[in-house]
Amino acid sequence: MKLVFATNNLNKLKEVQEILPNSIELLSLKDIKCFDEVDETETTLEGNAKLKANYITNTFGYNCFADDTGLEVEILNGKPGVYSARFAGEPTNSENNMQKLLLALQNKKNRKAQFRTAVCLNLDGKQFLFEGICKGEILTQKQGEKGFGYDPIFKPKGCSESFATMSSAEKHKISHRGIAIRKLVDFLTNYK
Numbered sequence: 300m301k302l303v304f305a306t307n308n309l310n311k312l313k314e315v316q317e318i319l320p321n322s323i324e325l326l327s328l329k330d331i332k333c334f335d336e337v338d339e340t341e342t343t344l345e346g347n348a349k350l351k352a353n354y355i356t357n358t359f360g361y362n363c364f365a366d367d368t369g370l371e372v373e374i375l376n377g378k379p380g381v382y383s384a385r386f387a388g389e390p391t392n393s394e395n396n397m398q399k400l401l402l403a404l405q406n407k408k409n410r411k412a413q414f415r416t417a418v419c420l421n422l423d424g425k426q427f428l429f430e431g432i433c434k435g436e437i438l439t440q441k442q443g444e445k446g447f448g449y450d451p452i453f454k455p456k457g458c459s460e461s462f463a464t465m466s467s468a469e470k471h472k473i474s475h476r477g478i479a480i481r482k483l484v485d486f487l488t489n490y491k
Contacts, residue, residue, distance in 0.1 A: 303327075
């Protein structure tokens with residue numbers, strides 16, 4: 300089965316390639332000669348995932364999936380959420396986003412947060428949604444050099460260190476994206 304992953308984020312593409320079985324041939328936007336940037340104008344993760352998947356299906360005619368991920372911090376009423384990548388403004392910058400979040404949580408005891416990923420699959424004219432959630436907390440300072448985005452300041456529940464200290468295999472087992480993509484894979488395995 301061939302599927303397009305509607306993302307320009309090479310880190311996400313690499314993560315998903317490591318999770319998908321060999322029976323699914325993953326095509327990137329570059330593979331289908333799509334160099335368009337789809338603006339994420341929706342106010343929900345699900346809405347943005349649908350927007351990106353629909354653009355690829357409607358414009359290029361491929362079965363595809365897209366995701367959107369947000370970091371939801373309890374004491375900030377779920378922010379930055381859908382605006383996680385642009386939390387510190389444009390152009391997007393992970394370091395600035397982390398610093399802004401750490402500043403917002405300075406002297407706060409409640410540091411509970413969760414990463415949430417919404418995946419939208421367009422397959423044979425039908426649409427399916429999958430979700431992955433990883434609960435944890437925001438550290439007071441960066442820890443580790445691996446991963447991307449907020450990984451250096453997010454410590455998953457039950458773990459002693461941040462995502463940025465883990466191997467990709469360790470991270471995939473518990474991460475929001477890993478959970479959502481495994482749900483997608485399970486669905487595709489049983490799809491008739």
